[in-house]
Amino acid sequence: MDKYGQALINSASKLDAVTDACGEITKMANAIVEDNSKAATITLLKKISDTVDSLKQQVEIKKLVQLVNSNLISYYGYNTLREICKPESTISEDDKSLEELLAELDSLVGLESVKSKVNDLIAYQKVQKLRREKGLYSAKNTLHLAFTGNPGTGKTTVARIIGRIYKKIGLLSKGHFVEVSRTDLIAGYQGQTALKVKKVINRARGGVLFIDEAYSITENDHSDSYGRECLTELTKALEDYRDDLVVIVAGYTVPMEKFFDSNPGLKSRFNSFIEFPDYDVKELKEILNTICTANDYVLDDMTKEKTTDFFQKKISEKEDNFANGRMVRNLYDDLVMNHAKRVVSMTNPSKEELSTIKIEDFFPTAEK
Structure with missing residues (x-):
């Protein structure tokens, strides 16, 4: 479920609670998000209108009604754009033998x-x-x-x-x-x-x-x-x-x-x-090199040695929820960000400078 659908359901549930709708509003929101129900959309909009008309001084409830209405619009706007973009952005995986x-x-x-x-x-x-x-x-x-x-x-x-x-x-x-x-x-x-x-x-x-x-x-x-x-x-x-x-x-x-x-x-x-199983040091290094290669980055020799030490230390200290590939991805993100901070101040950096991660870029968040 995308965040717009979740926001719609959350606000509908809150409106349910303060208006004693006995779950009716939440059911309509669920039908919209899960079944793309046009009937539920029309019914919810009517419910919103009726609720506003019946309120006089209850400012907080009016704000909640407005939030549901806004979330409904955001949900349909997001999904409409996603459908428009899908044909051009989605590559079929069925073509693989x-x-x-x-x-x-x-x-x-x-x-x-x-x-x-x-x-x-x-x-x-x-x-x-x-x-x-x-x-x-x-x-x-x-x-x-x-x-x-x-x-x-x-x-x-x-x-x-x-x-x-x-x-x-x-x-x-x-x-x-x-x-x-x-x-x-x-x-x-x-x-x-x-x-x-x-x-x-x-x-x-x-x-x-x-x-x-x-x-x-x-x-x-x-x-x-x-x-x-x-x-x-x-x-x-x-x-x-x-x-x-x-x-x-x-x-x-x-x-x-x-x-x-x-x-x-x-x-x-x-x-x-x-x-x-958890990855060993060699496999963690291979994952990092694969990510770097796919994104046109290389590690210099000193950085490669440092990553070996880093992974060995993490494995020796690992607990039951060792992060494996996620840890590697986080390290890669830190290296690329630190590389960018260093290179951005250079005047006309070369292709090699733009692609080489050096030992001075090695300040992973995990070590701080």
């Missing part, structure tokens, strides 16, 4: 155990599909996966590639990628969460539904009735749409174990569990 997608998977830095497991899964699913086509028995295993490990280890990237590969080998009809979190699945009113989950499932059918930090759905344990409602609906969908939907849940290893324990039928719906 299966061999190219497999090469893309293989080109990812590190993750050897992950790539081996994914390649095994692909080989197995291809053969099972061929067996079904020849009338042979094929085990009814689900396509759903669980990814565990620290952030920044490529879980989202691998999930995207799997969806496109599964489409190429005929396991998915679309292969598109839908990423959601707790906010996208759980509503603020009893009974609305199931509807919200169904809408997300319908949007993801034919492709991959990726739920990052999936354990947040049940983060409040048994006191969270909304989380239980979401999990019940999700578990049902995992079985009902197993033939044309891949659900991939991801998150830290220990909380994910608790997540699977929270619902008796949940773990059985997932056929494969893949652990994403």
Whole structure:
């Protein structure tokens, strides 16, 4: 959900609370954001008009009504512009062949155990599909996966590639990628969460539904009735749409174990569990060099030595939530910013000066 849609729903919920609308305004906002409902838009605008007409001295409520109206306009303006720009800015990923997608998977830095497991899964699913086509028995295993490990280890990237590969080998009809979190699945009113989950499932059918930090759905344990409602609906969908939907849940290893324990039928719906290991020093350096090369930057020799020391220090001090690739991206951003601060004062800097990151640029935020 984009920030304009979220702002509309948030302000609608506040207006609901102060006008005792019993969730009616929030329902209309949800229908607009999730279903692009024109009927809900007209009804909401009428509700806004009626509310303003019925108020006299209640200034705060009038301000809230105006905020909902403004957020509604911003939401439609943003989405209209996005649709206008989409045809020119979106490059179809369907043009890549299966061999190219497999090469893309293989080109990812590190993750050897992950790539081996994914390649095994692909080989197995291809053969099972061929067996079904020849009338042979094929085990009814689900396509759903669980990814565990620290952030920044490529879980989202691998999930995207799997969806496109599964489409190429005929396991998915679309292969598109839908990423959601707790906010996208759980509503603020009893009974609305199931509807919200169904809408997300319908949007993801034919492709991959990726739920990052999936354990947040049940983060409040048994006191969270909304989380239980979401999990019940999700578990049902995992079985009902197993033939044309891949659900991939991801998150830290220990909380994910608790997540699977929270619902008796949940773990059985997932056929494969893949652990994403942390990167070592060599792999972190390779990721940084790849980012630099892609953006026309190079590190001088002293900076390369400094980054080696930096990564070794970070690994020796790492805790359970080691940031991996995200740490590398943050370091790259710091290096480029410090490089810019140094070079901007030069008179007519050369191409080499504009592209070379030196040791004096190495002041990462993480060390301050």
